[in-house]
Amino acid sequence: MSKIYVIHENEEWTSHLTTWLEELNLPYELWHLDEGTIDLTSQPPEGIFYNRISASSHTRDHRFAPEFTEAVLAWLESHNRVVVNGNRALRLEVSKVNQYMALNSEGIRTPRTVSAVGKNHIIEAAKQLNESSFITKHNRAGKGQGVQLFHSLEAVEQYINGEDYEEPVDGITLLQQYIEAPEPYIVRHEFIGGKFVYAVKVDTSEGFELCPADACKIDDSYCPTDKPDMAKGAKFQILDGYYNPIIKKYEKFLKDNRIQVAGIEAIQDAEGHLYTYDVNTNTNYNSDAERVAGVYGMKELALYLQQELADFNEKQAVVR
Template sequence: MPDLAILYEHPLWFEPLFAALDRRGVDHVRLSPDGAWDPADTTPPARVVLNRIAMSSFLREQEHPIFHAQALLDHWRRAGARVVNGADVMAVDASKARQLSLIAGLGLAIPATRVVHRAADVPAAAAAIGFPLVVKANIGGSGAGISRFDNLAELRYAAAAGELPTSVDGVLLVQEYVPVRGGAITRLETLDRRFLYAIEVAGGGAFDLCPADACVEGSGISMTAVAPAPALVEAAEAIARAMDLDVGGVEVMVDDRDGVARFYDINALSNFVARPLDVLGWDPHDRLVDYLIARIEEAA
C-alpha cells in the first residue's frame, strides 16, 4: 500500500507539491475523483490521503466532484486511512454559510449576512442588511457567483428576471458590501491548526483575489508577505482548530468604516502563494511535506 494518495482535479495547481514530494522521496499516488468506487471495498488507496479538491471545480466541469468527493473521502476514512482535510472539513469548505456561523460562534466579526435558499427571499433579506450589498453563491471559487447591488430596485429586477447568482447547492448569501481599507485583504495560511504565513492580496477585480499560480498570470493581483497583528494570528488559529482544518487559509478584511477586522472566508484548498521564493523567501510546500511525512509515520 502506498504511503500517500493525493485526490485532486486541477491539472496544474499541484505541480509544486508533487515536485516537493519527489524531492523528498515520498511514496505517493495521484488520484482523480473521476470514475466509480465501490462502497463495499474496505481497502483505502494509501495510509494517508490528502484532499486537494477545489470548490472552484464547478467552474471547470458542470459534473463537478465536490459532493462525490466528500462521500469518497468519508469512505476512505472508514476504511482506515488518515484523511488530511477530510469529508467534515470539506463540508464546511463547501458552505460559506457554515463558515460564517463557525467564525461568528468564536466571537469574531463577520460582514452582516442573511442566508436564503429561495430567490424570492432575497429582497426581504436585503432590507434587513441595507445597501450596497452583495449576493453570493454559498459554494463559490475565484470570485465566482458574486454580484453587487446598490439599491432595492436593482435587486428586485434581478430577482424577477432570474439574474441573481446561483449556487450549485441552491443556497445564497445576502451580505453587506464592506469597503476594504487600502483595497487589500489579508490571507492567513495555517498548517496543523497553527499559523504558517500571511500575505496581503490586492487587485484582480472586485472579488477575484485568488493567490494561486494558475490564477495569477495576467490578473493584476499583487501579493506581499506581511506580519499580521497577534490578534489576527490567534483568530486564524482558533478558526482552524474549530474546523479541525489540517491545512488551509483564512481571509480577513479591515472595514474602512470602523476599522473592524471582518473574517469572511475559509479555504481548505491551500495550494499556497504563487512564486513563494519571491514573495516569502521560502517554499511552504516543504512544510506541508514535513506535515504529511509525520502523518505517514503515525499511520505506519
C-alpha cells in the same frame, strides 16, 4: 507500501505539490475524484490521505466531485485512516453558511449575512439585510463566483432578472453587508498542520476574484495572477513579520473543526473591526509572491505530509 494519497479534481492545482513530493522522494498517488466507483466493503490502502477538493469544482465540469469525495472520505474515516482535511473540512469548503456558523461559534466576527433560495427571496433578503451597500455571493463558490456589489434594491432586482445572473450550484445565494476597507486590500492567513505559516496582502482594487493559484483563470475575465502593474505593486504580497491576535482564534477554530490546511481571508473596516469572510480548505499559493519572500507553502505542506507519513509508518511498525 504506505503512500501519501492526494485527493483532488484539478491537476493544475496539484502540480506544485507533486513537484515538492518528488523533490523529497516521497511515495505518493493522485486520486482524481471527478467520478468513479468505490467498493464500500473493501479495505482502503494504508497511508496518509490529503483532501484537496475545491468548492469551485463545478466550474471545471466536475459537478459531483464534492459529493463523491464525501463518500470516499466517509469510507476512509470509517476505517480510521489518517485523513488531512477530512469530511468536516469538506463540509465547510462547500458551504459558506457552515463556515460562518463555525466561525461565529469561536467568537470570530463575520459580515452580517442573510441566505436566500429563489430569486424573489433574494430581494426579500436584501430588504431584511437593510444595508445601503451590500454584496451577493454563492454559498458554494470559489473564484469569486456570484460576487456582485450593489448600492440599491433596484440594482439587485435588475441583476437577478437580467442575463448576467448566475444561479448558485446549490441554489443558495448570500446577501452580505459590504465591508469597505480604508485601503483596497484583504489579508489571507495561511495555515499548515493547523499552525500559522504566513499572511498575504491581496490587492482588491481590480475586484473580488482573489484566487492566488498560478493556474487560476475565470473564463476570459481578469486573472488575479496576470503580471501586475508595477506602478501599483504586486497583487499578492507576503507580509514580513505579520502578527494579529486573530491568529490564535483561527488556530483554535481549525483544531475544533479538524482542519489541518487552510487559507482564511479577512478584511478590516475604517473603524478597525476585522471581519472574516472566507475559509478555503483547498488553499493555493502564489509563486511570484513566495519567490519574493523566500517562503514556499507547497514545500511546507510536503514537509508536513512527510512527517505525517513517517509518524504513520512508525505506528504501523509498533503494531506489527
